Amino acid sequence: MRISHQTRLVLQAFLDTPAEETYGYSLSQITGLKAGTLYPILQRLTAEGWLRTRWDETDAPRGPRRRRYYRLTAEGERNARGAVEEDSAALRQLMPRWGA
Amino acid sequence: MTRRPVGAFAVCVVLAAILTVCVILDSAVVDVAIAPVAAAMLGAEFDRSGEFIGRRIVLLASRVLPQEIRKAHSEEWLDHVRSAGDDGLRPVLTAIDIALRSAPRIALASCARRFYGTFLLVYAVESVCVAQGSISNKVVASSYRRFVETVREAQARPAEATVVRAKVARVVFHVAKTLTVLFSLYALPLQVVLLCRTMVRRGKRTLCQSTLAQSGVVVAILVWGVPVMAGGLGLGLRIGVCQMLVFIVYASVTARVADNFTAVFRRGGALICGRTY
Numbered sequence: 001m002r003i004s005h006q007t008r009l010v011l012q013a014f015l016d017t018p019a020e021e022t023y024g025y026s027l028s029q030i031t032g033l034k035a036g037t038l039y040p041i042l043q044r045l046t047a048e049g050w051l052r053t054r055w056d057e058t059d060a061p062r063g064p065r066r067r068r069y070y071r072l073t074a075e076g077e078r079n080a081r082g083a084v085e086e087d088s089a090a091l092r093q094l095m096p097r098w099g100a
Numbered sequence: 101m102t103r104r105p106v107g108a109f110a111v112c113v114v115l116a117a118i119l120t121v122c123v124i125l126d127s128a129v130v131d132v133a134i135a136p137v138a139a140a141m142l143g144a145e146f147d148r149s150g151e152f153i154g155r156r157i158v159l160l161a162s163r164v165l166p167q168e169i170r171k172a173h174s175e176e177w178l179d180h181v182r183s184a185g186d187d188g189l190r191p192v193l194t195a196i197d198i199a200l201r202s203a204p205r206i207a208l209a210s211c212a213r214r215f216y217g218t219f220l221l222v223y224a225v226e227s228v229c230v231a232q233g234s235i236s237n238k239v240v241a242s243s244y245r246r247f248v249e250t251v252r253e254a255q256a257r258p259a260e261a262t263v264v265r266a267k268v269a270r271v272v273f274h275v276a277k278t279l280t281v282l283f284s285l286y287a288l289p290l291q292v293v294l295l296c297r298t299m300v301r302r303g304k305r306t307l308c309q310s311t312l313a314q315s316g317v318v319v320a321i322l323v324w325g326v327p328v329m330a331g332g333l334g335l336g337l338r339i340g341v342c343q344m345l346v347f348i349v350y351a352s353v354t355a356r357v358a359d360n361f362t363a364v365f366r367r368g369g370a371l372i373c374g375r376t377y
Contacts, residue, residue: 023179024176024179024180025179025180025183025184028180034194034197034201035177035180035194035197035198035201035202036197036198036200036201036202036205037201037202038202039173039176039177039198039202039206040201040202040205040206040209043173043206043209043210044209047209060182065178065179065182066175066179067176067179068172068175068176068179
């Protein structure tokens with residue numbers, strides 16, 4: 001799968017808190033990505049089996065609403081670590097002190 | 101919801117239209133008396149019902165998605181717009197971002213890949229069958245038909261209910277993708293030959309035909325470029341083969357159109373210069 005810089009940002013956000021579930025708006029706040037960029041990435045990662053989704057009702061001031069939560073699968077976590085590590089390795093080649 | 105959001109979208113459209121008319125009229129009286137009032141009312145309307153307008157935009161945008169994924173995505177986007185804020189431009193801008201960037205890309209990813217892939221497979225298999233017409237190709241064609249039926253069955257059912265079927269369909273789809281590339285590689289030289297024959301059969305190209313052919317190339321680049329941007333080079337290569345087919349059809353059609361244009365130019369030239377050219 002093609003891993004763009006934006007996809008890496010999303011994967012890194014998931015890897016920072018692998019045990020927690022998160023939703024679209026929260027992810028856009030963490031990564032700084034806009035909705036137009038974020039949702040196609042989430043769609044692609046879900047289709048590839050990297051993410052597992054779950055719907056839940058949330059309480060809001062104007063009544064309950066449905067929200068989709070995302071979480072990394074075991075396969076997704078392994079692949080995400082690999083992708084992020086590849087990036088770090090490439091950076092370490094350019095800058096040996098990277099990540100030290 | 102306490103306020104009455106009905107008609108907010110229409111009010112905004114009307115106010116925007118009034119502002120546009122004010123700009124077009126370019127009158128000092130209108131600029132001083134009407135335009136500021138309309139602009140202020142438009143701003144107030146956005147501020148009052150930004151979330152409602154955002155929701156309307158998102159619901160409209162979700163219509164480009166296929167039926168089976170539309171509800172899930174529209175609910176998710178509605179949640180995003182509501183989370184972005186209640187009033188003001190922020191939910192509207194978020195909704196516009198989703199409508200212009202998210203919805204078309206997801207629609208392209210879920211529809212175009214599947215339909216183009218299916219179309220290409222059909223075309224590739226038919227090309228092979230027509231080119232050789234052997235028994236082995238008939239076997240390939242019948243197994244392909246069975247594959248299409250399996251995938252359609254799997255796609256028609258909800259993914260949650262048929263996880264195993266979906267996984268099987270995914271594996272089959274990946275195999276089919278590989279087959280598509282292989283068939284396309286076979287079909288490509290055939291298409292080039294067909295294209296050359298079409299060009300040669302048309303004889304000497306006129307200026308008009310040449311221009312139309314160039315515009316055809318531009319259209320073809322667009323047809324090829326959009327999937328490459330959306331789905332990567334792999335999809336682009338497959339679409340590239342499809343584009344060749346489109347180009348053949350385009351060239352055939354435009355050649356006829358060009359013939360008509362040429363006739364008109366000849367008549368026009370005869371009228372202006374007193375001779376044909």
